[in-house]
Amino acid sequence: MSTAQAAGAETTRQATAPPKKGITERHRAERKLAWMLCAPAVIAMLIVTGYPICYAVYLSLQRYDLRFPDDKEFVGLNNYADVLTSSTWWGGVWNTVIITVVSVSLELVLGMAIALVMHRAIFGRGPVRAAILIPYGIITVVAAFAWKYAFDPTSGFVAGLPLISDTAQPLNTHGGSLVVIILAEVWKTTPFMALLLLAGLSLVPDELHEAAKVDGASTVQRFFRITIPLMKPAILVALLFRTLDAFRIFDNIYIIQPGGALNTESVSILGYNVTINRVNVGLGSAISILIFVCVILIAIFFVKALGTSTAQQTGEAK
Amino acid sequence: MAEEGTSRKTRTVVALVAALAFAFATGCGVGGDEGGSGSRAINWYVFNEPGGSYDKAVADCNKDAGGKYQINYVKLPTDANQQRELIVRRLAAEDKDIDLIGMDVIWTAELAEAGWILPWEGENKTAATEGKLEGPLKTVDYQGKVYGIPFTSNTQLLWYRKDKVDPPPDDFTWDEMIDAAIKNGTAVEVQARQYEGLTVWINSLIAGAGGQIVTESGDVKVNDTAKTAAEIESKLGTSKAAPPGMSTNAEDQARQGFEAGRSDYEVNYPFVYPSAAEVGKDFQKNMGWARYPRSVKDKESRPPLGGINIGVSKYGETPDLAFEAAKCIANEQHQGDAAELGGLPPTTEAVYETQQVKKAYPFADLLRQSIETAAPRPVNPAYSDISLAIQKTYSPPDGIDPNGIVQQLRDRIEKAVEGKIF
Numbered sequence A: 001m002s003t004a005q006a007a008g009a010e011t012t013r014q015a016t017a018p019p020k021k022g023i024t025e026r027h028r029a030e031r032k033l034a035w036m037l038c039a040p041a042v043i044a045m046l047i048v049t050g051y052p053i054c055y056a057v058y059l060s061l062q063r064y065d066l067r068f069p070d071d072k073e074f075v076g077l078n079n080y081a082d083v084l085t086s087s088t089w090w091g092g093v094w095n096t097v098i099i100t101v102v103s104v105s106l107e108l109v110l111g112m113a114i115a116l117v118m119h120r121a122i123f124g125r126g127p128v129r130a131a132i133l134i135p136y137g138i139i140t141v142v143a144a145f146a147w148k149y150a151f152d153p154t155s156g157f158v159a160g161l162p163l164i165s166d167t168a169q170p171l172n173t174h175g176g177s178l179v180v181i182i183l184a185e186v187w188k189t190t191p192f193m194a195l196l197l198l199a200g201l202s203l204v205p206d207e208l209h210e211a212a213k214v215d216g217a218s219t220v221q222r223f224f225r226i227t228i229p230l231m232k233p234a235i236l237v238a239l240l241f242r243t244l245d246a247f248r249i250f251d252n253i254y255i256i257q258p259g260g261a262l263n264t265e266s267v268s269i270l271g272y273n274v275t276i277n278r279v280n281v282g283l284g285s286a287i288s289i290l291i292f293v294c295v296i297l298i299a300i301f302f303v304k305a306l307g308t309s310t311a312q313q314t315g316e317a318k
Numbered sequence B: 001m002a003e004e005g006t007s008r009k010t011r012t013v014v015a016l017v018a019a020l021a022f023a024f025a026t027g028c029g030v031g032g033d034e035g036g037s038g039s040r041a042i043n044w045y046v047f048n049e050p051g052g053s054y055d056k057a058v059a060d061c062n063k064d065a066g067g068k069y070q071i072n073y074v075k076l077p078t079d080a081n082q083q084r085e086l087i088v089r090r091l092a093a094e095d096k097d098i099d100l101i102g103m104d105v106i107w108t109a110e111l112a113e114a115g116w117i118l119p120w121e122g123e124n125k126t127a128a129t130e131g132k133l134e135g136p137l138k139t140v141d142y143q144g145k146v147y148g149i150p151f152t153s154n155t156q157l158l159w160y161r162k163d164k165v166d167p168p169p170d171d172f173t174w175d176e177m178i179d180a181a182i183k184n185g186t187a188v189e190v191q192a193r194q195y196e197g198l199t200v201w202i203n204s205l206i207a208g209a210g211g212q213i214v215t216e217s218g219d220v221k222v223n224d225t226a227k228t229a230a231e232i233e234s235k236l237g238t239s240k241a242a243p244p245g246m247s248t249n250a251e252d253q254a255r256q257g258f259e260a261g262r263s264d265y266e267v268n269y270p271f272v273y274p275s276a277a278e279v280g281k282d283f284q285k286n287m288g289w290a291r292y293p294r295s296v297k298d299k300e301s302r303p304p305l306g307g308i309n310i311g312v313s314k315y316g317e318t319p320d321l322a323f324e325a326a327k328c329i330a331n332e333q334h335q336g337d338a339a340e341l342g343g344l345p346p347t348t349e350a351v352y353e354t355q356q357v358k359k360a361y362p363f364a365d366l367l368r369q370s371i372e373t374a375a376p377r378p379v380n381p382a383y384s385d386i387s388l389a390i391q392k393t394y395s396p397p398d399g400i401d402p403n404g405i406v407q408q409l410r411d412r413i414e415k416a417v418e419g420k421i422f
Helices: A002-016 A025-060 A078-084 A087-120 A125-137 A140-151 A174-201 A206-214 A219-247 A251-256 A267-277 A281-317 B002-027 B053-065 B080-092 B108-113 B122-129 B134-140 B174-184 B196-208 B225-238 B251-259 B272-279 B281-285 B319-329 B332-342 B349-353 B355-360 B364-372 B383-393 B405-417
Strands: B039-047 B069-076 B100-104 B149-154 B157-161 B187-189 B263-268 B287-290 B306-312
Touching: A025 A281, A078 A281, A087 A125, A087 A174, A087 A219, A087 A267, A087 A281, A125 A174, A140 A174, A140 A251, A174 A219, A174 A251, A206 A219, A219 A281, A251 A267, A267 A281, A267 B080, A267 B383, B039 B080, B039 B306, B039 B319, B053 B069, B053 B319, B053 B332, B069 B080, B069 B319, B080 B100, B080 B108, B100 B108, B100 B319, B108 B306, B108 B383, B122 B134, B122 B149, B122 B319, B134 B149, B134 B306, B134 B364, B149 B319, B149 B332, B157 B364, B174 B187, B174 B225, B174 B263, B187 B251, B196 B225, B196 B383, B225 B405, B251 B263, B251 B272, B272 B281, B272 B287, B281 B287, B306 B319, B332 B349, B332 B355, B349 B355, B349 B364, B355 B364, B383 B405
Parallel strands: B039 B069, B039 B100, B187 B263
Antiparallel strands: B100 B306, B149 B306, B157 B263, B157 B287
């Protein structure tokens, strides 16, 4: 949560940075006012995110297990070395990357389709949008239980469906579990993706479509040549949010394969197991910081991509 | 006008803040010193026993205490892992609210090493250990001191269908059982989900082959017996006798599988016996019991050992009263009640001779013998890490390689003991 907020704050700060050239008296006064207006938010952010992050960094440099308070000592980067040389961490990273890439790609395609439907819906716009948003309104844990029960080999209905082998037990295998986890994730968050894309769609002016139609462009051509390029910033924002979210996946796995059983551990589950279950706060903090670094890298990547795409667009507009 | 409006607003805000502050101040005091009529409250954190035996024990003790103390039964989640997480987190924060802890038998070393629970000394020690079975006694011992009073115990038996298979002989092995099931086209019910139950199974298989995983001081003792355990698990997991969903089955799925008739054999705790009566009187009549199967032909089996010990928190404000309350809760009468109402076997030998227990368990003698010779899980302060390492190494049952497992388990246990990631 806090990392996403921090990343959000970062983008806002970049976006609102005042121009450097030609600072007049009035500009200076306005800037001062802006700082004063921002100050409460900045202070609150520092308290609720800055402090925990710094404390986690401090803890990650200690050998600190709550069960052995006497053994607490400064160990430098040992915890990081320990984590980065373990196959468990890399296994977790691999799982997380698979889940993130597959689910976000599926969500993008499905979300786009749904957004187009919502955009074009002529009658019953309200009910259609509300219906599509229902999965997103359901608590993740509840949704995860529903998926788990559906695939349960003894009581689930999936095994009884036609075209599916009666002996198929996806939750008993590593690959099958990942598939169910990804399905649950996609089902739950596609509406969110669709909503963000819908906002982007409504920015595409109808005149452009009409002009292209006159020039003889097909529907497919119009979609890929007009809609997609104009929506690029919206798509990137949607991808940014969802990738950051998906990378920190926790609740779905926690419910569907408790504790990351059958090697379905994501990095967040690993961090939880080490910090909360093993109460090894030092090692757990090192994992948290590493996750934080990954999230920042993802954010930087998207923000950079977003920056170039908006720059291109404003350049074109001029 | 405007000024009046502002001041009214200010007053409202002040009133709201005051109300909130008051709510906070009073809200945080929940579960403090207030007990019944001015007596001292003793908060007992323990899992929720649905049979009602713990409620009865608490009510009895409060009556006997005559106002000296008042026990509050604070119910924890049913999942053992969640119980431990909650207790460990609170104790690490030196929570004064906890006086007594219903400790799973595997927590003793962890809580004792951290200094969160008090040792039982002098008279208290005598009361905690007198007349108790050897198995449960091992679970309260850490570095020569006693850290809890054994309350209830538990172990697994081998359940079989009398109408389908012959009674197993005394030296019945896992191999023979799996072969028999394959021959009959049925399954063997076990607990092989990647959770504590898998550690329970593997620990018993290793101990049954004469091995040990790790000592109290952290010496890793993993040897070829770890391979024997893996061979049994893998044989079942890859055979036709593997029950559907084996790699995600826990106690309850095993019970359901047996009750549904898909298996002739099941290893499980005694709660399955009263449950069988609900399937039908005939079903329960056809349910036989035997000692836990052997890992190797020439060595006695070492059944699992579970149960609850009561520990006294270091941070409670009145430890003397807490010791007294714990002794009352864990007395012979309440052990009998726990057996009758909750299906939890006693820890005191004499209680097995009472009519109450004999009636609840037609197999009381077998239960007592099994508990006496059971294999406790490793006593080590890093137990939860060790258990996670075992679960990881032995899961899934159809995907492990018995040949590489000794080295793999040893590596992981060594890292677990050193507090490293595995």
